[in-house]
Amino acid sequence: MDQNVNNSLHLFIEYLQIEKNYTQYTIEHYHHDIREFFMFMSEQAIMNLEDVKYFDVRLFLTKLYNEKFARRSVARKISCLRSFFKFLVRERLVSDNPFALASIPKGEKKLPEFFYEKEMSALFHACETETILGKRNKAILELLYATGMRVSECSHIRMKDLDMYLSTVLVHGKGNKQRYIPFGSYAHDALEDYIQNARKNLLSGNSANDYLFLNFRGGQLTARGIRLILNKLIEHSSLTGKIHPHMLRHTFATHLLANGADMRTVQELLGHAFLSSTQVYTHVTNEYLRKTYMTHHPRA
The missing domain is CATH 1.10.150.130 (Tyrosine recombinase, N-terminal domain)
Known part of the structure:
Protein backbone atom coordinates (compact mmCIF):
# COMPACT_ATOMS: atom_id res chain seq x y z
CA MET A 1 0.00 0.00 0.00
CA GLU A 91 -6.49 19.04 3.15
CA ARG A 92 -6.78 18.42 -0.63
CA LEU A 93 -5.30 14.94 -0.27
CA VAL A 94 -8.30 13.43 -2.10
CA SER A 95 -10.84 15.01 -4.44
CA ASP A 96 -14.07 13.66 -2.93
CA ASN A 97 -15.52 11.78 0.04
CA PRO A 98 -16.79 8.32 -0.98
CA PHE A 99 -18.43 7.89 2.44
CA ALA A 100 -20.54 11.04 2.09
CA LEU A 101 -23.46 9.11 0.60
CA ALA A 102 -23.14 6.04 2.80
CA SER A 103 -26.21 5.72 5.00
CA ILE A 104 -25.57 5.03 8.67
CA PRO A 105 -27.82 2.23 9.94
CA LYS A 106 -30.21 3.30 12.67
CA GLY A 107 -29.39 1.73 15.99
CA GLU A 108 -31.83 -0.17 18.08
CA LYS A 109 -33.68 2.17 20.41
CA LYS A 110 -32.93 0.80 23.84
CA LEU A 111 -33.88 2.67 26.95
CA PRO A 112 -30.99 3.13 29.40
CA GLU A 113 -30.89 0.55 32.17
CA PHE A 114 -31.02 1.86 35.72
CA PHE A 115 -31.40 0.70 39.30
CA TYR A 116 -34.54 1.21 41.37
CA GLU A 117 -34.06 2.78 44.78
CA LYS A 118 -34.40 -0.59 46.54
CA GLU A 119 -31.72 -2.02 44.25
CA MET A 120 -29.38 0.86 45.07
CA SER A 121 -29.98 0.18 48.77
CA ALA A 122 -28.98 -3.44 48.19
CA LEU A 123 -25.77 -2.30 46.49
CA PHE A 124 -24.86 0.05 49.33
CA HIS A 125 -25.66 -2.68 51.85
CA ALA A 126 -23.20 -4.97 50.02
CA CYS A 127 -20.35 -2.53 50.74
CA GLU A 128 -18.33 -3.51 53.77
CA THR A 129 -16.52 -0.58 55.38
CA GLU A 130 -14.31 -2.34 57.90
CA THR A 131 -11.30 -2.66 55.59
CA ILE A 132 -9.24 -0.03 53.76
CA LEU A 133 -10.41 -1.22 50.34
CA GLY A 134 -13.98 -1.46 51.59
CA LYS A 135 -13.93 2.21 52.61
CA ARG A 136 -12.54 3.11 49.17
CA ASN A 137 -15.16 1.06 47.33
CA LYS A 138 -18.01 2.61 49.34
CA ALA A 139 -16.70 6.10 48.54
CA ILE A 140 -16.54 5.25 44.82
CA LEU A 141 -20.09 3.92 44.75
CA GLU A 142 -21.48 6.86 46.73
CA LEU A 143 -19.68 9.40 44.52
CA LEU A 144 -20.76 7.80 41.23
CA TYR A 145 -24.39 7.70 42.32
CA ALA A 146 -24.26 11.18 43.85
CA THR A 147 -22.78 12.88 40.79
CA GLY A 148 -23.60 10.78 37.72
CA MET A 149 -20.05 11.24 36.46
CA ARG A 150 -18.48 8.81 34.02
CA VAL A 151 -16.14 6.14 35.39
CA SER A 152 -13.27 7.58 33.33
CA GLU A 153 -13.94 10.96 34.95
CA CYS A 154 -14.01 9.38 38.40
CA SER A 155 -10.65 7.67 37.91
CA HIS A 156 -9.01 11.00 36.99
CA ILE A 157 -10.19 13.01 40.01
CA ARG A 158 -7.31 14.53 41.97
CA MET A 159 -7.36 15.63 45.58
CA LYS A 160 -7.24 19.29 44.52
CA ASP A 161 -10.48 18.78 42.51
CA LEU A 162 -12.39 17.93 45.68
CA ASP A 163 -13.90 20.66 47.87
CA MET A 164 -15.14 18.96 51.02
CA TYR A 165 -16.28 22.23 52.59
CA LEU A 166 -18.68 23.02 49.72
CA SER A 167 -19.28 19.32 48.88
CA THR A 168 -18.41 19.81 45.20
CA VAL A 169 -16.03 18.11 42.80
CA LEU A 170 -14.39 19.54 39.68
CA VAL A 171 -14.82 17.01 36.88
CA HIS A 172 -12.70 16.98 33.72
CA GLY A 173 -15.04 15.66 31.04
CA LYS A 174 -14.83 14.85 27.35
CA GLY A 175 -12.78 17.27 25.28
CA ASN A 176 -11.24 18.66 28.49
CA LYS A 177 -14.52 20.38 29.35
CA GLN A 178 -14.79 21.06 33.05
CA ARG A 179 -17.85 21.18 35.29
CA TYR A 180 -18.52 21.38 39.01
CA ILE A 181 -20.89 18.79 40.47
CA PRO A 182 -22.28 18.92 44.02
CA PHE A 183 -22.65 15.79 46.13
CA GLY A 184 -24.77 14.99 49.18
CA SER A 185 -24.11 14.06 52.77
CA TYR A 186 -23.87 10.30 52.16
CA ALA A 187 -21.10 10.75 49.58
CA HIS A 188 -19.44 13.38 51.79
CA ASP A 189 -19.32 11.03 54.79
CA ALA A 190 -18.03 8.11 52.71
CA LEU A 191 -15.31 10.29 51.14
CA GLU A 192 -14.32 11.70 54.52
CA ASP A 193 -14.00 8.19 55.96
CA TYR A 194 -11.95 7.02 52.96
CA ILE A 195 -9.60 10.03 52.91
CA GLN A 196 -8.99 10.07 56.68
CA ASN A 197 -8.87 6.34 57.39
CA ALA A 198 -7.90 4.54 54.17
CA ARG A 199 -6.25 6.65 51.47
CA LYS A 200 -3.13 7.49 53.50
CA ASN A 201 -2.60 3.77 54.10
CA LEU A 202 -2.92 3.02 50.37
CA LEU A 203 -0.30 5.61 49.45
CA SER A 204 2.46 3.28 50.70
CA GLY A 205 4.97 6.10 50.91
CA ASN A 206 4.02 7.40 47.45
CA SER A 207 2.96 10.79 48.84
CA ALA A 208 3.41 12.45 45.44
CA ASN A 209 0.34 10.63 44.05
CA ASP A 210 -2.46 13.21 43.97
CA TYR A 211 -5.23 10.99 42.56
CA LEU A 212 -8.25 10.62 44.84
CA PHE A 213 -8.85 6.91 44.31
CA LEU A 214 -5.87 4.59 44.61
CA ASN A 215 -5.29 0.91 43.97
CA PHE A 216 -3.78 -1.41 46.59
CA ARG A 217 -0.27 -0.54 45.33
CA GLY A 218 -0.81 3.17 45.92
CA GLY A 219 -1.11 4.04 42.22
CA GLN A 220 -4.00 5.60 40.31
CA LEU A 221 -7.11 3.41 40.24
CA THR A 222 -8.01 3.03 36.57
CA ALA A 223 -11.45 3.00 34.98
CA ARG A 224 -11.03 -0.75 34.41
CA GLY A 225 -10.26 -1.17 38.11
CA ILE A 226 -13.45 0.66 39.06
CA ARG A 227 -15.49 -1.59 36.73
CA LEU A 228 -14.05 -4.67 38.45
CA ILE A 229 -14.93 -3.22 41.86
CA LEU A 230 -18.53 -2.59 40.77
CA ASN A 231 -18.88 -6.11 39.38
CA LYS A 232 -17.64 -7.57 42.68
CA LEU A 233 -20.11 -5.43 44.61
CA ILE A 234 -23.06 -6.78 42.66
CA GLU A 235 -21.79 -10.34 43.14
CA HIS A 236 -21.95 -9.81 46.90
CA SER A 237 -25.37 -8.13 46.78
CA SER A 238 -28.82 -9.68 46.45
CA LEU A 239 -29.07 -8.42 42.86
CA THR A 240 -28.76 -10.63 39.82
CA GLY A 241 -27.08 -9.85 36.53
CA LYS A 242 -24.07 -7.71 35.74
CA ILE A 243 -23.59 -4.08 36.59
CA HIS A 244 -22.06 -1.81 34.02
CA PRO A 245 -20.73 1.57 35.19
CA HIS A 246 -23.09 3.62 33.04
CA MET A 247 -26.04 2.13 34.95
CA LEU A 248 -25.10 4.34 37.91
CA ARG A 249 -24.98 7.35 35.58
CA HIS A 250 -28.38 6.38 34.14
CA THR A 251 -29.74 5.85 37.67
CA PHE A 252 -28.52 9.28 38.78
CA ALA A 253 -30.31 11.00 35.87
CA THR A 254 -33.48 8.92 36.12
CA HIS A 255 -33.90 9.45 39.86
CA LEU A 256 -33.35 13.21 39.53
CA LEU A 257 -35.97 13.56 36.79
CA ALA A 258 -38.41 11.26 38.56
CA ASN A 259 -38.18 13.48 41.63
CA GLY A 260 -38.83 16.72 39.77
CA ALA A 261 -35.45 18.01 38.57
CA ASP A 262 -35.56 20.04 35.35
CA MET A 263 -33.87 18.66 32.27
CA ARG A 264 -31.47 21.58 31.76
CA THR A 265 -30.01 21.06 35.22
CA VAL A 266 -29.58 17.33 34.62
CA GLN A 267 -27.94 18.09 31.27
CA GLU A 268 -25.44 20.37 33.00
CA LEU A 269 -24.68 17.84 35.73
CA LEU A 270 -24.14 15.02 33.22
CA GLY A 271 -21.94 17.18 31.01
CA HIS A 272 -24.04 16.56 27.90
CA ALA A 273 -23.27 18.90 25.02
CA PHE A 274 -26.80 18.52 23.60
CA LEU A 275 -30.15 18.39 25.35
CA SER A 276 -31.20 15.52 23.06
CA SER A 277 -28.69 13.29 24.86
CA THR A 278 -30.49 13.99 28.13
CA GLN A 279 -34.01 13.68 26.75
CA VAL A 280 -33.74 9.88 26.52
CA TYR A 281 -34.13 9.81 30.31
CA THR A 282 -37.61 11.29 30.05
CA HIS A 283 -38.68 8.06 28.33
CA VAL A 284 -37.06 6.06 31.10
CA THR A 285 -38.79 8.19 33.72
CA ASN A 286 -42.18 7.75 32.04
CA GLU A 287 -41.72 3.98 32.03
CA TYR A 288 -40.56 4.13 35.65
CA LEU A 289 -43.70 6.03 36.64
CA ARG A 290 -45.92 3.67 34.66
CA LYS A 291 -44.48 0.59 36.38
CA THR A 292 -44.83 2.24 39.77
CA TYR A 293 -48.47 3.05 39.02
CA MET A 294 -49.26 -0.45 37.78
CA THR A 295 -47.62 -1.96 40.84
CA HIS A 296 -49.16 0.22 43.53
CA HIS A 297 -52.51 1.54 42.31
CA PRO A 298 -55.36 -0.66 43.66
CA ARG A 299 -57.31 -0.53 40.40
CA ALA A 300 -54.42 -0.63 37.95
Whole structure:
Protein backbone atom coordinates (compact mmCIF):
# COMPACT_ATOMS: atom_id res chain seq x y z
CA MET A 1 0.00 0.00 0.00
CA ASP A 2 1.19 3.51 -0.77
CA GLN A 3 3.11 5.25 2.06
CA ASN A 4 0.86 8.30 1.62
CA VAL A 5 -2.00 6.24 3.08
CA ASN A 6 -0.21 5.85 6.42
CA ASN A 7 0.91 9.48 6.33
CA SER A 8 -2.70 10.56 5.86
CA LEU A 9 -3.73 8.60 8.94
CA HIS A 10 -0.91 10.19 10.94
CA LEU A 11 -2.07 13.68 9.91
CA PHE A 12 -5.67 12.84 10.81
CA ILE A 13 -4.70 11.57 14.27
CA GLU A 14 -2.77 14.81 14.88
CA TYR A 15 -5.87 16.74 13.81
CA LEU A 16 -8.02 14.82 16.33
CA GLN A 17 -5.50 15.44 19.10
CA ILE A 18 -4.72 19.10 18.48
CA GLU A 19 -7.74 20.65 16.77
CA LYS A 20 -10.58 18.43 18.01
CA ASN A 21 -9.03 17.78 21.42
CA TYR A 22 -10.44 14.24 21.51
CA THR A 23 -9.62 11.86 24.35
CA GLN A 24 -7.04 9.13 23.85
CA TYR A 25 -9.80 6.53 24.17
CA THR A 26 -11.76 8.07 21.27
CA ILE A 27 -8.63 8.46 19.14
CA GLU A 28 -7.79 4.78 19.60
CA HIS A 29 -11.24 3.86 18.26
CA TYR A 30 -10.71 6.07 15.21
CA HIS A 31 -7.27 4.58 14.62
CA HIS A 32 -8.59 1.01 14.89
CA ASP A 33 -11.53 1.59 12.52
CA ILE A 34 -9.41 3.33 9.89
CA ARG A 35 -6.76 0.60 10.07
CA GLU A 36 -9.51 -1.95 9.55
CA PHE A 37 -10.54 -0.14 6.36
CA PHE A 38 -6.90 -0.07 5.20
CA MET A 39 -6.86 -3.87 5.50
CA PHE A 40 -9.99 -3.99 3.34
CA MET A 41 -8.25 -1.77 0.78
CA SER A 42 -5.32 -4.22 0.65
CA GLU A 43 -7.73 -7.12 0.12
CA GLN A 44 -9.29 -5.23 -2.78
CA ALA A 45 -5.88 -4.19 -4.20
CA ILE A 46 -6.69 -0.50 -3.70
CA MET A 47 -3.34 1.22 -3.28
CA ASN A 48 -4.37 4.87 -2.89
CA LEU A 49 -7.07 6.67 -0.92
CA GLU A 50 -7.92 8.65 -4.03
CA ASP A 51 -8.93 5.38 -5.72
CA VAL A 52 -11.63 4.55 -3.12
CA LYS A 53 -15.07 4.91 -4.73
CA TYR A 54 -18.64 4.63 -3.47
CA PHE A 55 -18.82 1.08 -4.89
CA ASP A 56 -15.93 0.12 -2.59
CA VAL A 57 -17.78 1.62 0.36
CA ARG A 58 -20.76 -0.58 -0.46
CA LEU A 59 -18.50 -3.64 -0.56
CA PHE A 60 -17.01 -2.68 2.78
CA LEU A 61 -20.50 -2.36 4.30
CA THR A 62 -21.45 -5.78 2.91
CA LYS A 63 -18.30 -7.25 4.48
CA LEU A 64 -19.18 -5.77 7.88
CA TYR A 65 -22.72 -7.15 7.76
CA ASN A 66 -21.47 -10.57 6.65
CA GLU A 67 -19.13 -10.60 9.65
CA LYS A 68 -22.18 -9.99 11.90
CA PHE A 69 -21.13 -6.60 13.23
CA ALA A 70 -23.84 -4.89 15.28
CA ARG A 71 -25.60 -1.95 13.66
CA ARG A 72 -24.15 0.36 16.26
CA SER A 73 -20.61 -0.78 15.43
CA VAL A 74 -21.21 -0.36 11.69
CA ALA A 75 -22.59 3.13 12.28
CA ARG A 76 -19.52 4.07 14.30
CA LYS A 77 -17.13 2.81 11.63
CA ILE A 78 -18.94 4.64 8.83
CA SER A 79 -19.06 7.85 10.85
CA CYS A 80 -15.36 7.54 11.58
CA LEU A 81 -14.39 6.97 7.95
CA ARG A 82 -16.69 9.75 6.76
CA SER A 83 -14.85 12.14 9.09
CA PHE A 84 -11.49 10.80 7.91
CA PHE A 85 -12.24 11.39 4.23
CA LYS A 86 -13.83 14.77 4.98
CA PHE A 87 -10.52 15.76 6.55
CA LEU A 88 -8.63 14.46 3.51
CA VAL A 89 -10.84 16.52 1.20
CA ARG A 90 -10.25 19.60 3.33
CA GLU A 91 -6.49 19.04 3.15
CA ARG A 92 -6.78 18.42 -0.63
CA LEU A 93 -5.30 14.94 -0.27
CA VAL A 94 -8.30 13.43 -2.10
CA SER A 95 -10.84 15.01 -4.44
CA ASP A 96 -14.07 13.66 -2.93
CA ASN A 97 -15.52 11.78 0.04
CA PRO A 98 -16.79 8.32 -0.98
CA PHE A 99 -18.43 7.89 2.44
CA ALA A 100 -20.54 11.04 2.09
CA LEU A 101 -23.46 9.11 0.60
CA ALA A 102 -23.14 6.04 2.80
CA SER A 103 -26.21 5.72 5.00
CA ILE A 104 -25.57 5.03 8.67
CA PRO A 105 -27.82 2.23 9.94
CA LYS A 106 -30.21 3.30 12.67
CA GLY A 107 -29.39 1.73 15.99
CA GLU A 108 -31.83 -0.17 18.08
CA LYS A 109 -33.68 2.17 20.41
CA LYS A 110 -32.93 0.80 23.84
CA LEU A 111 -33.88 2.67 26.95
CA PRO A 112 -30.99 3.13 29.40
CA GLU A 113 -30.89 0.55 32.17
CA PHE A 114 -31.02 1.86 35.72
CA PHE A 115 -31.40 0.70 39.30
CA TYR A 116 -34.54 1.21 41.37
CA GLU A 117 -34.06 2.78 44.78
CA LYS A 118 -34.40 -0.59 46.54
CA GLU A 119 -31.72 -2.02 44.25
CA MET A 120 -29.38 0.86 45.07
CA SER A 121 -29.98 0.18 48.77
CA ALA A 122 -28.98 -3.44 48.19
CA LEU A 123 -25.77 -2.30 46.49
CA PHE A 124 -24.86 0.05 49.33
CA HIS A 125 -25.66 -2.68 51.85
CA ALA A 126 -23.20 -4.97 50.02
CA CYS A 127 -20.35 -2.53 50.74
CA GLU A 128 -18.33 -3.51 53.77
CA THR A 129 -16.52 -0.58 55.38
CA GLU A 130 -14.31 -2.34 57.90
CA THR A 131 -11.30 -2.66 55.59
CA ILE A 132 -9.24 -0.03 53.76
CA LEU A 133 -10.41 -1.22 50.34
CA GLY A 134 -13.98 -1.46 51.59
CA LYS A 135 -13.93 2.21 52.61
CA ARG A 136 -12.54 3.11 49.17
CA ASN A 137 -15.16 1.06 47.33
CA LYS A 138 -18.01 2.61 49.34
CA ALA A 139 -16.70 6.10 48.54
CA ILE A 140 -16.54 5.25 44.82
CA LEU A 141 -20.09 3.92 44.75
CA GLU A 142 -21.48 6.86 46.73
CA LEU A 143 -19.68 9.40 44.52
CA LEU A 144 -20.76 7.80 41.23
CA TYR A 145 -24.39 7.70 42.32
CA ALA A 146 -24.26 11.18 43.85
CA THR A 147 -22.78 12.88 40.79
CA GLY A 148 -23.60 10.78 37.72
CA MET A 149 -20.05 11.24 36.46
CA ARG A 150 -18.48 8.81 34.02
CA VAL A 151 -16.14 6.14 35.39
CA SER A 152 -13.27 7.58 33.33
CA GLU A 153 -13.94 10.96 34.95
CA CYS A 154 -14.01 9.38 38.40
CA SER A 155 -10.65 7.67 37.91
CA HIS A 156 -9.01 11.00 36.99
CA ILE A 157 -10.19 13.01 40.01
CA ARG A 158 -7.31 14.53 41.97
CA MET A 159 -7.36 15.63 45.58
CA LYS A 160 -7.24 19.29 44.52
CA ASP A 161 -10.48 18.78 42.51
CA LEU A 162 -12.39 17.93 45.68
CA ASP A 163 -13.90 20.66 47.87
CA MET A 164 -15.14 18.96 51.02
CA TYR A 165 -16.28 22.23 52.59
CA LEU A 166 -18.68 23.02 49.72
CA SER A 167 -19.28 19.32 48.88
CA THR A 168 -18.41 19.81 45.20
CA VAL A 169 -16.03 18.11 42.80
CA LEU A 170 -14.39 19.54 39.68
CA VAL A 171 -14.82 17.01 36.88
CA HIS A 172 -12.70 16.98 33.72
CA GLY A 173 -15.04 15.66 31.04
CA LYS A 174 -14.83 14.85 27.35
CA GLY A 175 -12.78 17.27 25.28
CA ASN A 176 -11.24 18.66 28.49
CA LYS A 177 -14.52 20.38 29.35
CA GLN A 178 -14.79 21.06 33.05
CA ARG A 179 -17.85 21.18 35.29
CA TYR A 180 -18.52 21.38 39.01
CA ILE A 181 -20.89 18.79 40.47
CA PRO A 182 -22.28 18.92 44.02
CA PHE A 183 -22.65 15.79 46.13
CA GLY A 184 -24.77 14.99 49.18
CA SER A 185 -24.11 14.06 52.77
CA TYR A 186 -23.87 10.30 52.16
CA ALA A 187 -21.10 10.75 49.58
CA HIS A 188 -19.44 13.38 51.79
CA ASP A 189 -19.32 11.03 54.79
CA ALA A 190 -18.03 8.11 52.71
CA LEU A 191 -15.31 10.29 51.14
CA GLU A 192 -14.32 11.70 54.52
CA ASP A 193 -14.00 8.19 55.96
CA TYR A 194 -11.95 7.02 52.96
CA ILE A 195 -9.60 10.03 52.91
CA GLN A 196 -8.99 10.07 56.68
CA ASN A 197 -8.87 6.34 57.39
CA ALA A 198 -7.90 4.54 54.17
CA ARG A 199 -6.25 6.65 51.47
CA LYS A 200 -3.13 7.49 53.50
CA ASN A 201 -2.60 3.77 54.10
CA LEU A 202 -2.92 3.02 50.37
CA LEU A 203 -0.30 5.61 49.45
CA SER A 204 2.46 3.28 50.70
CA GLY A 205 4.97 6.10 50.91
CA ASN A 206 4.02 7.40 47.45
CA SER A 207 2.96 10.79 48.84
CA ALA A 208 3.41 12.45 45.44
CA ASN A 209 0.34 10.63 44.05
CA ASP A 210 -2.46 13.21 43.97
CA TYR A 211 -5.23 10.99 42.56
CA LEU A 212 -8.25 10.62 44.84
CA PHE A 213 -8.85 6.91 44.31
CA LEU A 214 -5.87 4.59 44.61
CA ASN A 215 -5.29 0.91 43.97
CA PHE A 216 -3.78 -1.41 46.59
CA ARG A 217 -0.27 -0.54 45.33
CA GLY A 218 -0.81 3.17 45.92
CA GLY A 219 -1.11 4.04 42.22
CA GLN A 220 -4.00 5.60 40.31
CA LEU A 221 -7.11 3.41 40.24
CA THR A 222 -8.01 3.03 36.57
CA ALA A 223 -11.45 3.00 34.98
CA ARG A 224 -11.03 -0.75 34.41
CA GLY A 225 -10.26 -1.17 38.11
CA ILE A 226 -13.45 0.66 39.06
CA ARG A 227 -15.49 -1.59 36.73
CA LEU A 228 -14.05 -4.67 38.45
CA ILE A 229 -14.93 -3.22 41.86
CA LEU A 230 -18.53 -2.59 40.77
CA ASN A 231 -18.88 -6.11 39.38
CA LYS A 232 -17.64 -7.57 42.68
CA LEU A 233 -20.11 -5.43 44.61
CA ILE A 234 -23.06 -6.78 42.66
CA GLU A 235 -21.79 -10.34 43.14
CA HIS A 236 -21.95 -9.81 46.90
CA SER A 237 -25.37 -8.13 46.78
CA SER A 238 -28.82 -9.68 46.45
CA LEU A 239 -29.07 -8.42 42.86
CA THR A 240 -28.76 -10.63 39.82
CA GLY A 241 -27.08 -9.85 36.53
CA LYS A 242 -24.07 -7.71 35.74
CA ILE A 243 -23.59 -4.08 36.59
CA HIS A 244 -22.06 -1.81 34.02
CA PRO A 245 -20.73 1.57 35.19
CA HIS A 246 -23.09 3.62 33.04
CA MET A 247 -26.04 2.13 34.95
CA LEU A 248 -25.10 4.34 37.91
CA ARG A 249 -24.98 7.35 35.58
CA HIS A 250 -28.38 6.38 34.14
CA THR A 251 -29.74 5.85 37.67
CA PHE A 252 -28.52 9.28 38.78
CA ALA A 253 -30.31 11.00 35.87
CA THR A 254 -33.48 8.92 36.12
CA HIS A 255 -33.90 9.45 39.86
CA LEU A 256 -33.35 13.21 39.53
CA LEU A 257 -35.97 13.56 36.79
CA ALA A 258 -38.41 11.26 38.56
CA ASN A 259 -38.18 13.48 41.63
CA GLY A 260 -38.83 16.72 39.77
CA ALA A 261 -35.45 18.01 38.57
CA ASP A 262 -35.56 20.04 35.35
CA MET A 263 -33.87 18.66 32.27
CA ARG A 264 -31.47 21.58 31.76
CA THR A 265 -30.01 21.06 35.22
CA VAL A 266 -29.58 17.33 34.62
CA GLN A 267 -27.94 18.09 31.27
CA GLU A 268 -25.44 20.37 33.00
CA LEU A 269 -24.68 17.84 35.73
CA LEU A 270 -24.14 15.02 33.22
CA GLY A 271 -21.94 17.18 31.01
CA HIS A 272 -24.04 16.56 27.90
CA ALA A 273 -23.27 18.90 25.02
CA PHE A 274 -26.80 18.52 23.60
CA LEU A 275 -30.15 18.39 25.35
CA SER A 276 -31.20 15.52 23.06
CA SER A 277 -28.69 13.29 24.86
CA THR A 278 -30.49 13.99 28.13
CA GLN A 279 -34.01 13.68 26.75
CA VAL A 280 -33.74 9.88 26.52
CA TYR A 281 -34.13 9.81 30.31
CA THR A 282 -37.61 11.29 30.05
CA HIS A 283 -38.68 8.06 28.33
CA VAL A 284 -37.06 6.06 31.10
CA THR A 285 -38.79 8.19 33.72
CA ASN A 286 -42.18 7.75 32.04
CA GLU A 287 -41.72 3.98 32.03
CA TYR A 288 -40.56 4.13 35.65
CA LEU A 289 -43.70 6.03 36.64
CA ARG A 290 -45.92 3.67 34.66
CA LYS A 291 -44.48 0.59 36.38
CA THR A 292 -44.83 2.24 39.77
CA TYR A 293 -48.47 3.05 39.02
CA MET A 294 -49.26 -0.45 37.78
CA THR A 295 -47.62 -1.96 40.84
CA HIS A 296 -49.16 0.22 43.53
CA HIS A 297 -52.51 1.54 42.31
CA PRO A 298 -55.36 -0.66 43.66
CA ARG A 299 -57.31 -0.53 40.40
CA ALA A 300 -54.42 -0.63 37.95
